[in-house]
Amino acid sequence: MPQYTPPLRDMQFVLHEMLQVADVFQAMPRHADVDVDTINAVLEEAGKFAAQVVAPLNPVGDREGCKLDKETHEVRTPSGFKAAYQQFVEGGWGALSCDPEHGGQGLPIVLNQCLYEMLNSASQAWTMYPGLSHGAYECLHAHGTEEQKALYLPKLTSGEWSGTMCLTEPHCGTDLGLLRTKAEPQPDGSYRLTGQKIFISAGEHDLAENIVHLVLARLPDAPPGSKGISLFVVPKFLPQADSSLGARNGIFCSALEHKMGIHGNATCQIVLEGAHATLVGEPNQGLQAMFVMMNAARLGVGMQSLGLTEVAYQNAVAYAKDRLQMRALSGPKAPDKPADPIIVHPDVRRMLLTARAYAEGGRALAMYSALLLDQAHASEDEDERNEAAELLALLTPIVKAFLTDNGWIATSECLGVFGGHGYIAEWGMEQFVRDARINMIYEGTNTIQALDLLGRKVLGDNGARLKLFGAKVREFVEEEGVNEAMQEFVNPLADLGDKVTKLTTELGFKAFQNRDEVGAAAVDYLRVCGHLVFAYLFAKQARIALDKQEQDAFYRAKLATIRFYFAKLLPETAMLIRRARSGAQPLMAMDEALF
Structure with missing residues (x-):
């Protein structure tokens, strides 16, 4: 069975040395008492819960799956899931970053993200149950009525109730403007919903006593397309004014999907079937309200693949140090043994370092993004709030798509370290690969994220957000440009920054003439931007590690990982830029009949 050790040292490095979060929190009254010791204590206890309680359930969940009773429409989760969830609730983990007004602990979001990285390493499938609840909490916290907040938020905060979002229908996925679920107004101001949804993660289970569904539907007089969508809260059991549970609502699980993973x-x-519902936000403005949950989910999906990348790396390293196979090309490294451990072979190291670099780079990006979210919500400085929100808008599709692409690459490479054993279920590696694949698809496929980045977040505002991030890159390059020791990091960072600027301008001109040029270049463009962000964050980490490399082997390992990234992974951008420039013609030239 795979093992997992929470990467507390690297988390502490990113939080305290790169981001200096405790100093940032000092300027936020609601977080001013969150110091280094508090952060470390929370991380340590979260790591224990993830490693000791949740991680042993991951292979169990994969083997057993969930079971639906078609007569009662109830779902039984795998052995141990319910008990672990109860420990999660009793430990107050669901309340970590929630508003104290509703029973939350009010801690920074960046700490919550660290918790969820560790939980996803332990078991992505289990973690999706409380993870979706947090998104439902955020949506109702932002757009719910006072009555809805009072009724639902304390229970979602505690974890006694869980949450979902119900968007997709059999005939429409990303194009939500096609959805057909109907909402009929009732004399008392409520609504009755009729329709069908599919692919609803955690849509029915036995972990919590109630499930709060957020459902997109159409009012009778709604305009066509996405401008005619409203958002409703539909509980599994109808809550009474005192939060006790009343009658079963008309919303049921009719079938479970048989899936590749999770x-x-x-x-x-x-x-x-005529499910009782109340409106969230304004009529026909449902997508705006749901985007709070969707953006939270997109950051959360990035954390899912980050967690899988880390746990796959850990197990691949342990195997590579133990597995004996052949001799090193440069001569025996373990002459007392019949063969050398495979970690001596260059390509095994390439696979391991690819996963390690994507884990450490992903962690830095995820925590940086979470800190921006904290600043956007809690800073006293309006300019700082606005800048953080703009940067986060730019980075959200990158977090979702770049981290999940990298998670697929990394888990596949780690499976490869095991050779044939990686393909066998008992080692657990093939489960990481299967679980990782969904993260590139749901909450908006990575192609949709790429279109969002290039079409909306960059070209849509004439590059304003990209320039904002580029200014931070230039500032760092100018500060470190005279530091000889930093040239190996600063020079490629500056070069890539210039290339992204030129590529963006070129694609903008092409898009004016033919919008298909955006679709043709977007996926490659996002990956180039992902590397730009990684290169910036890795260069900042290298600056710290250079000064401390003689003190601690941690910093020497950090530098080795960063140097590998700049030498072996960043050069991918040359191919991506060339491919993005090749345009739409090679894709669109073939007549449809010839496919």
């Missing part, structure tokens, strides 16, 4: 999470087909 077997321990119930991915449901949901039927609404």
